[in-house]
Amino acid sequence: MTESSTAPVLLWFRRDLRLADHPALTAAVATGRPIVPVYLLDGDDPGGRPLGGAARWWLHESLAALGHALEARGSALILRRGPPGEALVALARETGADTVYWSRTVGVDEAALAARLEDQGVAARRFGGCLLFDPDAVRTQQGRPFQVFTPFWNRVLALDPPPRPEPAPSHIPAPYDWPAGDALEDWALQPTQPDWAGGLRATWAPGEEAANAVLDGFLDGPIDCYAEARDALGVDGTSRLSPYLRFGEVGPRTLWHAVRDRPNDPSAEVFLRELGWREFCHHLLHEHPAMAETPLKESFAAFPWRDDPAGLEAWQTGRTGYPVVDAAMRKLWRTGWMHNRARMIVGSFLVKDLRIDWREGERWFWDTLVDACPANNPCSWQWIAGCGADAAPYFRIFNPVLQGEKFDTTGRYVRRWVPELARLPDRVLHKPWSASAPILREAGVQFGETYPGRIVDHGEARDAALKALATITDRV
Numbered sequence: 001m002t003e004s005s006t007a008p009v010l011l012w013f014r015r016d017l018r019l020a021d022h023p024a025l026t027a028a029v030a031t032g033r034p035i036v037p038v039y040l041l042d043g044d045d046p047g048g049r050p051l052g053g054a055a056r057w058w059l060h061e062s063l064a065a066l067g068h069a070l071e072a073r074g075s076a077l078i079l080r081r082g083p084p085g086e087a088l089v090a091l092a093r094e095t096g097a098d099t100v101y102w103s104r105t106v107g108v109d110e111a112a113l114a115a116r117l118e119d120q121g122v123a124a125r126r127f128g129g130c131l132l133f134d135p136d137a138v139r140t141q142q143g144r145p146f147q148v149f150t151p152f153w154n155r156v157l158a159l160d161p162p163p164r165p166e167p168a169p170s171h172i173p174a175p176y177d178w179p180a181g182d183a184l185e186d187w188a189l190q191p192t193q194p195d196w197a198g199g200l201r202a203t204w205a206p207g208e209e210a211a212n213a214v215l216d217g218f219l220d221g222p223i224d225c226y227a228e229a230r231d232a233l234g235v236d237g238t239s240r241l242s243p244y245l246r247f248g249e250v251g252p253r254t255l256w257h258a259v260r261d262r263p264n265d266p267s268a269e270v271f272l273r274e275l276g277w278r279e280f281c282h283h284l285l286h287e288h289p290a291m292a293e294t295p296l297k298e299s300f301a302a303f304p305w306r307d308d309p310a311g312l313e314a315w316q317t318g319r320t321g322y323p324v325v326d327a328a329m330r331k332l333w334r335t336g337w338m339h340n341r342a343r344m345i346v347g348s349f350l351v352k353d354l355r356i357d358w359r360e361g362e363r364w365f366w367d368t369l370v371d372a373c374p375a376n377n378p379c380s381w382q383w384i385a386g387c388g389a390d391a392a393p394y395f396r397i398f399n400p401v402l403q404g405e406k407f408d409t410t411g412r413y414v415r416r417w418v419p420e421l422a423r424l425p426d427r428v429l430h431k432p433w434s435a436s437a438p439i440l441r442e443a444g445v446q447f448g449e450t451y452p453g454r455i456v457d458h459g460e461a462r463d464a465a466l467k468a469l470a471t472i473t474d475r476v
């Protein structure tokens with residue numbers, strides 16, 4: 001198909017809600033043709049999965065910020081609904097556009113979509129930018145996708161680096177007539193009755209400008225100690241860039257080059273490796289689009305998960321009786337975010353101590369995380385459950401007391417999020433059931449009244465989990 005010289009170009013925004021480091025936008029501007037930026041609500045995640053509540057809150061803010069940034073460059077953001085195949089063709093017909101530009105992503109069948117558009121006379125042009133590398137470019141010597149992280153990452157490091165990010169265009173040519181679009185408020189992405197988003201608003205500022213400020217702040221200090229501080233629960237030792245990456249308000253190539261430009265910085269290498277996990281999860285999603293539902297290790301399809309609605313609710317609401325688990329789950333509910341170490345602790349507690357299906361945890365995270373990611377979330381849950389690619393073995397079971405003592409040494413995390421335990425001394429803070437009656441009395445802790453008793457005994461739960469594992473494998 002040839003592109004006529006004056007017809008507008010549709011620029012379809014997806015998980016790339018930014019103007020800098022955006023190859024599809026740069027290429028669209030380079031055509032010199034009018035550009036119609038569009039965002040389509042829902043249906044663009046694997047399986048057409050709708051966004052969860054916290055992510056919808058974030059999306060509203062992010063689209064508002066993107067709309068303002070486009071307006072400042074003489075453009076606008078058109079909001080539409082509907083399956084991409086139909087909505088993009090309809091918009092092309094209305095505007096006279098003959099081409100759609102977009103940033104490639106994974107987990108959805110883009111080749112089929114492109115073919116469908118082309119059948120309707122609309123050319124599809126796809127660009128990189130959501131990932132460091134195209135999944136088809138990172139292969140084993142046998143030409144197969146990697147299943148193990150370390151060789152994957154070594155291969156990535158041996159490739160030519162991804163291109164340097166382009167700056168945002170200063171002007172984006174507008175069409176003569178703007179097509180109609182929805183009003184953002186009409187999408188009702190933000191909660192009203194009840195408005196549970198107060199904690200999110202107090203914690204986050206979505207959008208590209210804020211993403212750059214968070215990145216600058218991280219590069220200005222915390223990155224120096226990242227290798228040592230990234231596992232500590234009570235401090236801000238990580239970048240907290242995950243929701244910005246999830247919605248594409250900052251691109252991974254920007255991070256790659258910002259970090260690689262710091263010579264001989266071991267912490268920077270550790271940080272880059274974490275970005276490598278993001279890349280690995282996305283490449284796995286490319287191979288396994290049903291990753292949120294189907295265990296990658298087939299034997300786990302027969303795992304005897306427990307049906308335990310009360311246990312699930314205690315976990316979700318931060319009332320398990322294990323302080324570090326409860327602190328993490330309450331922080332998640334309030335702020336829409338959880339530290340990686342805490343995600344591993346609460347994940348292990350759900351699937352191993354409670355033996356509740358990892359998909360329940362994945363779904364709760366999907367609904368409550370502002371960074372709920374179609375690749376990182378199911379991939380990490382499968383990793384925790386032991387059924388994923390390169391997963392933590394199921395028999396490695398986190399001890400929530402030891403994890404708390406090791407990664408919340410001062411008790412700051414638990415005291416902040418489980419204030420009813422704040423007056424307990426450090427030595428019993430992570431195992432309040434071991435405190436003597438006078439200590440509990442002095443700290444004002446009454447089990448079943450001010451704070452729940454343990455819903456399971458970790459030692460017994462561990463044994464039961466190993467027995468359950470033995471039913472599907474002979475490796476215990």
Ligand code: FAD
Pocket residue numbers: 230238239240241242243245246274275276277278279281338339340341343344347365369371372373374376377378380381384
């Ligand atoms: P940093 O340590 O500053 O890392 C920088 C970036 O690297 C992150 O923003 C993220 O994009 C990526 N990254 C870091 N660690 C990982 C990891 N283990 N796996 C994949 N990418 C990583 N991350 C999400 O972005 N969305 C999710 O929905 C999500 N669900 C998770 C569920 C479970 C059970 C677990 C154990 C982990 C999950 N993670 C998820 C990965 C990780 O916990 C978060 O990316 C990280 O905590 C975000 O904080 P940060 O931005 O400060 O990370």
